[in-house]
Amino acid sequence: MPNTLRSSLVCTVLDRLFAAADHDDDTPHGPIPGGSLATATAQERADALAAHYLPISARGGDLLYALVRAGRPSTVVEFGTSYGISTLYLAAAVADNGAGQVFSTEMSATKITAARANLDEAGLGGLVTILAGDALDTLADVPGPIGLVLLDGWKELCLPVLRLLEPRLSPGALVVADDITMPSMADYLDYVRDPANGYVSVAFPVEDGMEISCHTGARTTES
Structure with missing residues (x-):
């Protein structure tokens, strides 16, 4: 069996990307209207942090590769392309499965150009569609069924993006959220860890934490 990830x-x-990350x-952010990342809009933050890689960990990437290989999803969705580090892991797995497509979304024009170049350099560009703009807009029309979702964009948007995608998740779809140790992930974690919302969810101990949630499609209601 091929292992494109180790090619x-x-x-x-x-x-090269991990070394840069x-x-x-040590990399200063760009100018921000109002001067604060905390109060900036998502687009303002994306522009200000255009030089920052904000990557997943290598171990987290290996986990993503393994999950895609095991689940063999026909459609993979990624929220937060950045420079394409996590995208490379997802695309390598899709390549080795022999079928599938990755749809990723990113707000920074600088990062979109760089990520496309990185994917092409790795020979994986044909397996990835990078959608430019706000994920709540760009992911609205991605066709289902969606078999795996990676949530690694702005943390306050992870739950809204998940809710947007939910009607198109296949039964048994996996939803992976990165950086779950950040306080801004609290609402997301409360949601996927509540069985009433139709997930079985477990934290995985990689750097900054990943939450792996299986979409059972079965919601419960109080009697």
Whole structure:
């Protein structure tokens, strides 16, 4: 069986991107209207942090690859492309499955250009459609059934994006949310960890935490 993730093409790109991402903490953000990331709009934050990679961890990427290989989803959705690190893991798995497509969404024009170049360099560009703009708009028309979702964009939007996608999730679809240790993920975690909302959910101990939620499609109501 092939393992595109370990190919020299993909490893070379990933190694370069992770090395660049190591400098995120030393990279100043761009100008922000009002001067505060906390009060900036999603687009203002995307523009201000255009030079920041904000990646998943390598171990988290391996987990994503394994989940896509195991589940063999025909449609994978990613909220938050950035420079395409997580996208490379998803696309490598789709390539090795022999079928499927990744739909990713990103607000930063700088990052979209870079991510497309990175995917092409790795030989995976044909498997990924990067949608430019607000995820609540760009993901509205992605066709279902959706078999796997990665939520790694702005944290306060993870729950609204999930709710947008829910009608198109296949039974048994996996929803993976990154950075669950951030306080802004509290509402999302409350939602997927409540059995009444139709998920079986477990935290996975990678850097900054990932929540893996299986969409059972079975909601419960109080009698």
